[in-house]
Amino acid sequence: MPTAAEMFINGQWVERGQTNALEVENPSNENVIATIPDGNAEDARKALTSAKKAQAAWAAMPSAERGSLVASLADQVAAQRQHLARLVTLEQGKPLSHALQEIDAGITFLRYAVENARRIEGDIVTSDNRSEEIHIRRHPYGVVVGLTAWNYPFALAARKLGPALVAGNTFVLLSHEATPLSGLALAQLSDKAGIPAGVFNVVTGRGRVVGEALVRSPLSDLVTMTGSTRAGREIYKSGAEDIKVIRLELGGKAPFLVMEDADIDSAVSAAVAARYTNCGQICTCNERMYLHRSIADEFLEKFIAASEALKIGDPLGNVDLGPKVSRVERDKVADVVAQSISSGADILLKGGILEDGPFAKGHWLAPTVLEATRNDNPAVREEIFGPVATAVRVDDFDMAVAYANDTSFGLSAYLFTRDYKRLAEAPYRLKFGELYLNRSNGEAVQGFHTGWGLSGLGGEDGRYGFDGYLRKQTAYLNWG
The missing domain is CATH 3.40.309.10 (Aldehyde Dehydrogenase; Chain A, domain 2)
Known part of the structure; x- marks a missing residue:
């Protein structure tokens, strides 16, 4: 019997209301296993507003405390490993043994992000002036939008979420409409882990509608997307008006x-x-x-x-x-x-x-x-x-x-x-x-997954991937 899923915004499960529904299909037998809200631009705005309001307090929290909450999320995922793997198999179609490996990868991504909580470092550079130092600091971008593909719906969400949160950003996730259930399950576990309301939000719907609204909104500061080169081109264009920071992991040959x-x-x-x-x-x-x-x-x-x-x-x-x-x-x-x-x-x-x-x-x-x-x-x-x-x-x-x-x-x-x-x-x-x-x-996880040419911009994993969720600020400190 199909189940009805809801969006997760500001720590609350939001009912579909007047929004239309999309069916989630089991690709091995074509049975409908769930329905999800077919979200719209207003849903995107609500999620981004929630993330924006929560970001300042989240960034002000010591990074070790943020890391501790992400570690609790990893523990919650580990405790639900079998359930989550079955969910991935039902919505995506991969063998259960491979889905278990995907959940394990997600746990590893989260725990590696936690290891970076005490590695947010800057530099002090010698100045040309007397009584002056140049301080280069790293700061979170603010609100990160994560757009993930259907081939690894859980692992890709965890891969982006962990470092984004540890770095001090808040997060809005849109999983591909064909495979949204494991991302919604991740939101449920984040609530159990004690991650504050608004820090992690999940919306559902079609990329051409909800995804475009998330990318175009002035409330989003960084967009990280894994998907096709075609979709990557559209996202790149959509973010151009606001000179949005875009990171794309796209197709390959x-x-x-x-x-x-x-x-x-x-x-x-x-x-x-x-x-x-x-x-x-x-x-x-x-x-x-x-x-x-x-x-x-x-x-x-x-x-x-x-x-x-x-x-x-x-x-x-x-x-x-x-x-x-x-x-x-x-x-x-x-x-x-x-x-x-x-x-x-x-x-x-x-x-x-x-x-x-x-x-x-x-x-x-x-x-x-x-x-x-x-x-x-x-x-x-x-x-x-x-x-x-x-x-x-x-x-x-x-x-x-x-x-x-x-x-x-x-x-x-x-x-x-x-x-x-x-x-x-x-x-x-x-x-x-x-x-x-x-x-x-x-x-x-300690390497760097990055593409050249039409395969993308930026990258994930390792210290270079973590650094991608932080921007630099230079301060000229003169005490003369």
Whole structure:
């Protein structure tokens, strides 16, 4: 039976009232599992006003105290780990084992943010004048708007919320309308953790309505968004009028380079994980494999065998792949595959849409493996965001690097080789913000997750990500 969710504004659950409702669907069986308010600009204004009123007192609190409250939130999440993971699986479709990993990642993001509570530091710089010092301090921006994608709804919210709050900002979250339930659950737990009213607010609705209102409002000071490049462009334009501070983590088209001296078994294992985890719905996924001709046949034989062995089914069971998040997203992937084949790509493993038997309902895709001879094939150029792998054979390392860099995206790239010279050269030659060298994807909380080009602005994680939630102020202190 569907349940009705409410927005969380100023520490209160706000009923839908006259606002229309949106249905939240379970992508594995198309059942409606909840309804949420289809919010509007007035809902956005109320949430931002609440956050603005709470911000001064929150920023005045010692950072260690703010950190203690965020730590309590992490404890609340840990205590509800199984429940939250099931909620993510029901609304997003990923296998329960992967959803548990997502909740664990969210806990880690929150706890790492807490570690930074005593690391908000500035500088004292020597002045050119007598009896003077130059003090450079860090201050919170004020009200942060967090816009999160549907592929990791809980982890992305925690990734942004933790550092924003510890830094002294207040926060308004809009989760994607397809996957809003785990963000609302996070708000419920923040209340239990004792985070003051107005510090964390959650609104629901469509990005083109509520999201745009949040971004355009003069009440918001910083916008941090994870999502598509298309949406990122719109947000960037919407924030331009007020010269809004915008941080965007957008799409990717990660190249996966395997050279002739690579450990093939290790490369295949990493390629499978980096392509199919979360049904290929990860911005850092292995999107295009550049294989040295001398090892391409061996690599593809093993990769296809591993792809065929993946178990697809009910994500609450013991499976490797769940459904795509929606029928629209499923059909987007199928369309790119069709365009790629018509443009000359060969089918090495025909997966595609599953619609019979246990897959009669839901948005199912089986792994597909393509091989292209040209670097301008749609499967090589366009972000697929699904369980479709594309291989291109290359003559040498230089050709692989040139093909890899021939893209407008710049989020992540992979390289498998035993040649130390190539490994040392890779950071200088591969034009991407994040490199995985002889390993699969999965960034560390103390690292820095950032994209170049159409993959975004700013970044998350580590001390550089935390610093992104603070702005600098320079004071010239003269006592002469």
